[in-house]
Amino acid sequence: MKRKYFAYPYIVWMILFIAVPMIFIFYYAFNVDGRWTTERFVQTIANGDYWIVLLKSVEIAFITTAICLLLAYPIAYILSNMKKSVAAFISVLFFVPMWMNFVLRTYAWYAILEFAFPKLLGVKLLTNSTSNTIAVLVVMVYDFLPFMVLPLYNTLSKLDRSLLEASRDLGANGVTTFFRVVLPLSVPGIVSGITMVFIPAITAFTVTAMIGHGKPNLYGNVIEKQFKSTSGGFATGSTLAIILLICVMVSTLIMNHFDKDKEGGSIL
Amino acid sequence: MKRVLRSFKYVYLGLMLLFLYLPIVYLIVFSFNDFTSVSGRQAYSSIGTWKGFTLANYGAVFTDRSAGPAIVLTIEIALISSLAATIIGTAAAIGINSMRKRTRTAVLSVSQLPMVNPDLVTGITFMMLFAFVSSLLGINVGDFARLLIAHISFSIPYVIFSVLPRLKQSSDMLYEAALDLGCSPIQALLKAVIPDIMPGITSGFIMALTMSLDDFVVSYFIAKEQQTLSVHIYSSFRHGVNPAIATILFVPLVAMLLIVNLRRIAKEREYEIQNKKVKMK
Numbered sequence: 001m002k003r004k005y006f007a008y009p010y011i012v013w014m015i016l017f018i019a020v021p022m023i024f025i026f027y028y029a030f031n032v033d034g035r036w037t038t039e040r041f042v043q044t045i046a047n048g049d050y051w052i053v054l055l056k057s058v059e060i061a062f063i064t065t066a067i068c069l070l071l072a073y074p075i076a077y078i079l080s081n082m083k084k085s086v087a088a089f090i091s092v093l094f095f096v097p098m099w100m101n102f103v104l105r106t107y108a109w110y111a112i113l114e115f116a117f118p119k120l121l122g123v124k125l126l127t128n129s130t131s132n133t134i135a136v137l138v139v140m141v142y143d144f145l146p147f148m149v150l151p152l153y154n155t156l157s158k159l160d161r162s163l164l165e166a167s168r169d170l171g172a173n174g175v176t177t178f179f180r181v182v183l184p185l186s187v188p189g190i191v192s193g194i195t196m197v198f199i200p201a202i203t204a205f206t207v208t209a210m211i212g213h214g215k216p217n218l219y220g221n222v223i224e225k226q227f228k229s230t231s232g233g234f235a236t237g238s239t240l241a242i243i244l245l246i247c248v249m250v251s252t253l254i255m256n257h258f259d260k261d262k263e264g265g266s267i268l
Numbered sequence: 269m270k271r272v273l274r275s276f277k278y279v280y281l282g283l284m285l286l287f288l289y290l291p292i293v294y295l296i297v298f299s300f301n302d303f304t305s306v307s308g309r310q311a312y313s314s315i316g317t318w319k320g321f322t323l324a325n326y327g328a329v330f331t332d333r334s335a336g337p338a339i340v341l342t343i344e345i346a347l348i349s350s351l352a353a354t355i356i357g358t359a360a361a362i363g364i365n366s367m368r369k370r371t372r373t374a375v376l377s378v379s380q381l382p383m384v385n386p387d388l389v390t391g392i393t394f395m396m397l398f399a400f401v402s403s404l405l406g407i408n409v410g411d412f413a414r415l416l417i418a419h420i421s422f423s424i425p426y427v428i429f430s431v432l433p434r435l436k437q438s439s440d441m442l443y444e445a446a447l448d449l450g451c452s453p454i455q456a457l458l459k460a461v462i463p464d465i466m467p468g469i470t471s472g473f474i475m476a477l478t479m480s481l482d483d484f485v486v487s488y489f490i491a492k493e494q495q496t497l498s499v500h501i502y503s504s505f506r507h508g509v510n511p512a513i514a515t516i517l518f519v520p521l522v523a524m525l526l527i528v529n530l531r532r533i534a535k536e537r538e539y540e541i542q543n544k545k546v547k548m549k
Contacts (some may be wrong), residue, residue, distance in 0.1 A: 003443070007363025010356050010424065011375065017421040021393035050367055075284055078277045088533040090281065096525050099290050103484045103498040104514045107505050108291035111298075115508065116316030145288065203386040208483065210505060220388055227392050227489060231479055234396060241389055248380075248386060 025245070029088055040235040049059035049238060050222065054247075057219035061201035064140040068148040068197050069190065069230035070143070074191070079181075080159065098146040106210050109139045113211065133210035139211050140201060140258075147196040156182075191258040199248055199268025219244065296519060299325050299511040312508030325512035336514045338500040342481065342517065345412075345496065349419035350476035356420070356500045357427025357476075363460065364428065379429075382422045391489030394418045398490060411494040418490055419480045425473035426479055434468030435461075464488050474528065481521055 032040050044050065075094065079087045097105070113135055118124050126132050136244060159182065167177040205220030223244070226237030302320040305311035310328065330336045364372055394414070402408045408490060409417075442464060446456035462469070486499035491499065497517055501509050 003366040003457075004358040004363045007375065010360030010363070010428075013356060013421070013424070014375075015471050017394075017417060021390075021397040022381070023388075024393055024400060027400070056441055065468045071284065074280060077488060078281060085533075085537050088537070089530060092529045092533065093285055094288070094352075096522055096529065097292070099482055099525050100292070100522050101482050101498050101518050103502050104295075104518050105291065106515055107501055107509060108295045109378035110293060110505055111315045112291060112513070116294075117315075119316050127375065129424060133364065142287065142291070145284075181315065197504070199386060203388040205388070206502065210502070223392065227395060234399070236390065238396070241392055244386070245389060246385075248389075252384065 025238045025263045026243050027238075028234040029242055030211045032235045033232075041239050044236045044239040045243075050219075050243075053217055053222055054219050054243070056216055057202050058247075060137065060140070060216065060218060061198050063193055064144060065148075065198045066143050067137070069193065072145060072148035072152055072193065073190075075149050076156050079153055080156035082207060084157075087157065091149075094149045094153075095146055100149070101145060102206055103144055103210075106139055106207055109142065110210050111134075114265050124210065129215055132215045136208050136212045140204065142199045143204075143207065144201060147200075148193040151192040151196060152186065152189045155186050159185055168217060191255050195252065195255045201252060202247065203244065219245065276326050276354050282489055287521075292519070293521075295511045296515050297516045301325070301511075303510075307505075310510070311367040312510050313459065315508060315511060327483035328432040328514055328515065329512050330509070330511055333512070334495060335498055337499075338495045338497045339517060341412075341415075341494055341511075342497040345415045345419055346477055346480040349416055349480050350423055350473055351422035352416075352471060353420045355426050356425045356472045357472060358431050358462075360430070361428045361435055362433035362457065362467075376428075379425045381425075383425050383429075387483075388419075390422060394421075394486060395489040401426060411491045414490045415487055415494075415496070418486050419483065422483070422486065423476035426475040428471075430472040431465055431468040434465040438464045474525075478521065478525065481517065 029041050030038060076195070079091050079094075087195055126135055157162070163181055164177055164183070167181045172180065202218075203220045203223075204222045205218060208214060208216060208218050208221055219240070223237050223240050226233035226240065230236070246254055270482065298315050300321050301315070303312055303314060303325065304319075305314065318438055326384040329339065364375055367375065369465045394417075398409050398414055438461070442460050443456050446460035447453065451459060465491075483496075484502065487496045488502065490501050496501065497513070499512060
């Protein structure tokens, strides 16, 4: 018996439950009540409201990613410069929240913002759209920060120290070394960090649903509503999901272009 | 100056860790808070004011009509799905490893789909799959089976990608040698190959387990009546959730992951030190 046969149960499973379900996005986008039509597809695409929401989501995801990068880079940099054994222990503390349930972590913030703060300060915090947006951003950054630290740390800790010494020997000061040597060499880590935060951030709907009382209304929330609370929302929802998939594919392609070494990886 | 800079580093790391852990610690602390209000009911929205220590919240989790079953369901799905995913995934990894390069690349790139796909897309595709199966083929898949199928599917790739590197390290000769020594192919796998790649299988299993416990989005879209723990929290958070419901499963999980990872690091370190000693000799 050849060993490759062992993969066959998985291949059958993969076709049935990974490949086939993907087809349904296209099936339901063009099949409304059992009849093939492009009507709903065109209707959805032509609706400017969805594009405005998508733009808003990209904006929120972009800000989240930028803040995560700014906060995570110093963490990863400091860790990578520490003694290996100490850094390994501290870095685990940063990665482990990644595996903690999103809903739970978001609920913790809900309890703080909605129940605890008003009692302590005597004022309600989340009253208008600006404060909602800020709160959503804070919680999104909180949820995604470990996903940015991990790839950055992986790249920075593998950096060849002798390059830094060489840069110093050639007369560059610390700041120049950082910007001319360390930063360019850590691009793969930055890129995979951005991928790990930006794409989930576009699709995240739990944070806005829980923290901002549904505001700002993001793309993920719109899709969720189509599937969960609109009867016959499959057609519109699928079309929106196709647009989302295209966005994901485009950003993955862009990222792959920068990240040729496939750095990143995961713990465990 | 240097000393200031160095202490600033630690302050920064400390602040970030505080930011990451404070909300979790906050929930843990208040899971021991007495929430009994004047009317005798449990007012979980009064989280933030300390009224006294009690273990009652943890007892209340199991008597709660929807939280209790949600915990049981979550654990059942996590254990069964990760076990199944580990078996299918390990077998798949062994098979994939012996494939020709072109087939291997094709299979592996499809396998990456569930890992790169946003949860939202995975959730709605499964939702549509089950809707299609029930509306056009007339087969109604129960919630338990739905959850199981979905969780196994999104876990398998993680098992494959943690077993494969181990297989690459392990020698092909091992299998051949076992065959030469009179093992049947199955015996050769069970007695020679599997023990060799066991660390990969274990970490794959743990990954699958955490993926399943961590999932909210997929379960939220596909289950109709039964709720997993995270879906339960999501559907009832507005009026306050018993913090013990939130901590009872996830805090032990995080603690377990911390211990597993720290031990792994400690082991690696020991190994490194030993290596150094050998080199010095």
